[in-house]
Amino acid sequence: MLALRVEKKSVSVKEVEKPDRADEALVRVLLSGICNTDLEIARGYAGFKGTIGHEFVGVVEESPNHTLVGRRVVGEINAGCGKCDLCRAGDSRHCASRTVLGIHGRDGAHAEFLQLPTVNLLPVPANVPNEHAVFTEPLAAACGVLERVSISKSDRVAVIGDGKLGLLCAQVLALTGASLLLIGKHSSKLRIAERRGIETATPKQAAKRSKQFDVVVEASGAAAGFALALDLLRPKGRLVLKSTFHGKTEMDTTRVVVDEISIIGSRCGRFTPALELLKKDAVDVDSLISEEYALSKGVHAMRRAGVKGVLKVLLRP
Amino acid sequence: MLALRVEKKSVSVKEVEKPDRADEALVRVLLSGICNTDLEIARGYAGFKGTIGHEFVGVVEESPNHTLVGRRVVGEINAGCGKCDLCRAGDSRHCASRTVLGIHGRDGAHAEFLQLPTVNLLPVPANVPNEHAVFTEPLAAACGVLERVSISKSDRVAVIGDGKLGLLCAQVLALTGASLLLIGKHSSKLRIAERRGIETATPKQAAKRSKQFDVVVEASGAAAGFALALDLLRPKGRLVLKSTFHGKTEMDTTRVVVDEISIIGSRCGRFTPALELLKKDAVDVDSLISEEYALSKGVHAMRRAGVKGVLKVLLRP
Numbered sequence: 001m002l003a004l005r006v007e008k009k010s011v012s013v014k015e016v017e018k019p020d021r022a023d024e025a026l027v028r029v030l031l032s033g034i035c036n037t038d039l040e041i042a043r044g045y046a047g048f049k050g051t052i053g054h055e056f057v058g059v060v061e062e063s064p065n066h067t068l069v070g071r072r073v074v075g076e077i078n079a080g081c082g083k084c085d086l087c088r089a090g091d092s093r094h095c096a097s098r099t100v101l102g103i104h105g106r107d108g109a110h111a112e113f114l115q116l117p118t119v120n121l122l123p124v125p126a127n128v129p130n131e132h133a134v135f136t137e138p139l140a141a142a143c144g145v146l147e148r149v150s151i152s153k154s155d156r157v158a159v160i161g162d163g164k165l166g167l168l169c170a171q172v173l174a175l176t177g178a179s180l181l182l183i184g185k186h187s188s189k190l191r192i193a194e195r196r197g198i199e200t201a202t203p204k205q206a207a208k209r210s211k212q213f214d215v216v217v218e219a220s221g222a223a224a225g226f227a228l229a230l231d232l233l234r235p236k237g238r239l240v241l242k243s244t245f246h247g248k249t250e251m252d253t254t255r256v257v258v259d260e261i262s263i264i265g266s267r268c269g270r271f272t273p274a275l276e277l278l279k280k281d282a283v284d285v286d287s288l289i290s291e292e293y294a295l296s297k298g299v300h301a302m303r304r305a306g307v308k309g310v311l312k313v314l315l316r317p
Numbered sequence: 318m319l320a321l322r323v324e325k326k327s328v329s330v331k332e333v334e335k336p337d338r339a340d341e342a343l344v345r346v347l348l349s350g351i352c353n354t355d356l357e358i359a360r361g362y363a364g365f366k367g368t369i370g371h372e373f374v375g376v377v378e379e380s381p382n383h384t385l386v387g388r389r390v391v392g393e394i395n396a397g398c399g400k401c402d403l404c405r406a407g408d409s410r411h412c413a414s415r416t417v418l419g420i421h422g423r424d425g426a427h428a429e430f431l432q433l434p435t436v437n438l439l440p441v442p443a444n445v446p447n448e449h450a451v452f453t454e455p456l457a458a459a460c461g462v463l464e465r466v467s468i469s470k471s472d473r474v475a476v477i478g479d480g481k482l483g484l485l486c487a488q489v490l491a492l493t494g495a496s497l498l499l500i501g502k503h504s505s506k507l508r509i510a511e512r513r514g515i516e517t518a519t520p521k522q523a524a525k526r527s528k529q530f531d532v533v534v535e536a537s538g539a540a541a542g543f544a545l546a547l548d549l550l551r552p553k554g555r556l557v558l559k560s561t562f563h564g565k566t567e568m569d570t571t572r573v574v575v576d577e578i579s580i581i582g583s584r585c586g587r588f589t590p591a592l593e594l595l596k597k598d599a600v601d602v603d604s605l606i607s608e609e610y611a612l613s614k615g616v617h618a619m620r621r622a623g624v625k626g627v628l629k630v631l632l633r634p
Contacts, residue, residue: 094553263579
């Protein structure tokens with residue numbers, strides 16, 4: 001089968017063996033999405049070698065759990081050991097010996113087939129098209145912010161970064177009823193949020209609102225975004241770190257201590273709330289799709305996904 | 318009256334006017350304690366000029382509230398505007414226009430007299446000697462950790478730093494019943510905690526316990542302490558930042574996001590819990606007193622407080 005592979009910091013589409021573990025489900029990929037993490041991995045992040053990709057929708061072809069066969073599914077990307085306290089409590093996201101689809105120890109979704117444990121798979125509601133379902137994983141990551149901080153209607157919330165993740169976070173957090181500001185540099189991207197009734201600002205405009213926010217979500221992945229986030233927070237405010245950064249980031253610890261700021265890391269979210277939002281069509285994901293390519297054009301697609309202004313690039317096997 | 322002043326990064330004992338605001342209480346200082354923040358201020362931190370010092374016990378000589386006159390008191394160091402939402406809710410610690418005793422906009426405690434609003438003053442229980450009462454402010458700061466994170470008996474907690482603040486934090490957190498490890502480099506300081514039944518380790522020994530702690534309190538003020546703290550935390554662990562650092566500090570944001578760490582700034586604590594602990598003699602502060610000097614020897618005392626191995630230096634007007 002065809003697969004988009006990263007080996008020695010080089011990306012290529014290759015013919016590889018179809019996965020064949022009998023204890024996991026075999027999923028035929030219908031559509032996969034290129035994430036910024038894929039671009040980072042291609043640059044060496046996480047030291048991963050193999051098939052990349054962790055956003056997908058597919059159909060189960062084989063499974064130890066026969067009721068899944070033929071079902072259209074999405075899949076949680078962390079596959080736990082199943083034995084540790086965390087896994088037994090039903091949350092493998094921090095299992096110390098987990099593998100992660102297309103990121104750590106497990107071939108990923110930019111391929112004709114992938115495999116995952118059956119517990120990771122969730123059927124997709126019939127009214128959700130593939131082009132929406134493929135956003136389940138990043139939308140779950142956006143919903144994951146609400147697993148890490150509680151937000152009330154009276155909170156003033158800012159999201160920094162108008163990329164895919166920032167646009168999803170802004171839309172999800174706007175649904176809480178809190179007052180929301182999306183901060184970004186690209187008017188075409190900000191317009192996607194504006195069409196949903198979300199207020200937007202450039203970083204320069206936002207900087208005038210120092211210490212006015214209860215919660216700031218940093219989703220730009222830039223050191224400047226982190227510094228702006230700290231500046232926007234009121235004393236005792238909460239900063240949700242949603243993006244890993246390029247390299248290490250400087251932090252003004254005096255500000256964090258004196259104003260008793262909380263900095264809260266947030267990674268993967270649960271899929272169920274994301275599927276609910278897609279089922280209700282509560283989030284605009286259509287506007288986030290920039291381009292679509294055949295899997296065989298995966299190398300070109302990766303290059304396009306890294307171009308400024310391009311949002312989600314999809315691959316169709 | 319005599320006062321220990323910082324002006325143009327230089328420390329000196331000077332004769333100054335006695336404070337005379339009629340709307341605040343006038344307190345005759347019995348004893349004051351030199352804090353690391355005093356040393357930082359002398360180096361230029363916070364841009365403060367005036368009388369330094371914020372740890373004290375004294376006697377009220379004059380007060381708009383006559384019931385306080387003649388009472389032995391300690392005093393919360395943040396003096397709020399009294400009008401904003403925070404102040405009206407009874408917590409001036411984050412009032413945007415607050416002054417802070419000996420730190421920001423208000424002369425401090427290393428003097429014969431100081432003044433504070435009457436609402437800031439708390440009577441000292443009769444059984445608490447001056448040499449203990451003078452620790453109320455730093456002990457309150459240690460108790461303040463528990464205002465920012467909840468700690469249960471099943472939590473594994475580490476405190477990094479065997480200075481005054483670390484030793485107070487370790488003792489306070491040990492009282493929660495959680496398993497506690499104090500990490501420091503100085504065996505004579507660690508012994509103070511060991512005598513209270515607290516387990517101790519050097520940073521090198523502690524580094525072998527990577528990802529094993531639920532809560533880590535960083536009280537060393539060193540960048541290496543911050544890096545160790547991140548390393549010791551389990552996924553979803555909580556890092557309490559108790560010290561400001563010298564300059565800006567590098568943070569491994571990837572670790573914070575991937576392992577969903579929370580970094581929680583903590584500054585001042587409420588005085589009431591600290592006075593309760595002193596009243597019950599639940600914390601050993603005697604062992605933290607290294608030296609005592611007359612206020613007139615304040616410059617020498619500041620120098621001594623900065624010497625490695627020296628813990629609390631007290632000043633007696």
